[in-house]
Amino acid sequence: MAPEGGQSRAGKWLEKEVAGDGRRPRKLELALALQHLFRLLKPEDSAESGNTLISQAEAAKRLHREGSSLSRYVNPQDPRVPTQAFIEDLHKAACMDAATSGGDVGITLEALRVLRTLADAETRGRCQRCAELGRRIDSLTRQVNTPCPSCAVYQREQDRNAVELQAMRGEVAAMRIAVQEREATEAGLRARLAMAIASKAPLPVPLRKGDRQRSAKERAVARQLAAQAGELDGAGKEDSALILLRHGTTELLNPSETALVMVELRQQERDHLADDLIHVYGRDQGDRDVMQVALELHAEGAVDDAGAILRAALR
Structure with a gap:
């Protein structure tokens, strides 16, 4: 069992003062980046000891460096800057340990190299312009990261327009459904009127089997309903046509007239409507009506078609 406070003692060397002395801002950035990478290194005995931060001695052993050098590298106030080779070794080790947890180090090797170069030039005084250039870079970075008021307004307008467009699309879809239902209703009313006219009682003469007057009336009714459905289908309103056929055949027509509607649809080359009507009628109507x-x-x-409607009734 790990002694109390073991974790804090193991990572104490990484608890350096975050603020620098103001003279070496690049070294401060580099030191903070190095501290972050060291915190990603996993101790070998972390599972047993409970330590989540690697000790200075273990980090030095793993990176083949002296422990005192590591402490100076992560100290923002110490002018010492690591070599490029050390930077590469530390970044590689941190990437390996971070990958085991499914994460990443959050900084590229190229960015770390740039920080190291700027910090080295800053501490050695090899370039008097580095500090000024660094300040300009910081200023430009802040400007780039500051949200543009005009862009923010534009984005809000785009978001609002997108919401309004989506709402308009929903309204159009609802209007289309309403129009489709209204057209189907109007077509149904027209069909009812036509069938009411065609359904006037035949002349008062005794009916005989196969009476020609009764047959002519049934065919006229069937032809009228099939024609109404054909008009809707020809206008690209197949769903409305099928709704009209379903209501007309089940509410207004008898089985004999319904069969004639199916025959009329075949003659008008509206085979898809005939197939749909046969399937729906056979599925939904009673056995007696289907058989008739x-x-x-x-x-x-x-x-x-006679066989098809019987098969539909059996499903």
Whole structure:
């Protein structure tokens, strides 16, 4: 079991004063970056001791450096700057340990090299312009990272426009559905009127089997409903056409007239409407009505459709 306070003692060497002395801002940036990388290194006995920060001695052993050098590298007030080779070794080790946890180090090797070069030039005084250039870089960085008021306003306008556009699309979709339903209703009313006219009682004469007057009336009703559905389908409103056929055949027509509607749809080359009506009628209507439709289809020579409506009833 790890002694109390073991974790804090192991990582004490990384608890350097964050603030620099103001004379070496590049060394301060480099020291903070190095502290971050050292904190990513995992101690070998972390599972047993509970330490999450690597000790100075273990870090020095792993990187093949002296412990005192590491302490000076992470001290913002110490002028000593590590070599490029050390920078590369530390970054590689931190990347390996961070990868085991599914993360990354958060700084590229190239960026770390740039920090090291600037800090080295700053501490050695080899370039009097480095400090001034560094301050300019910091100023430009702050300007770049500061949100542009105009851009923020533009982005808000774009977001608002996107919301309004989405709402308008929803309204248009709802209007299309309403129009489709209204058209189907109007078509149904027209069909009801046409069928009411066509359904006037035949002349008062005794009806005989196969009465030609009754047959003509049924065919007129079927032809009217099929024509109404064909108009909707021709206008690209197939769903409305099917709604009209379903309501017309189930609410207004008898099975014999329904069979004639299917025959009329075939003759008008509206095969897809005929197929859909046969499937829906056979699935939803009672067995007696389905059988009567099938018998009428068979009598009209539509043997395949008669079999199809019976199969639909069995599903």
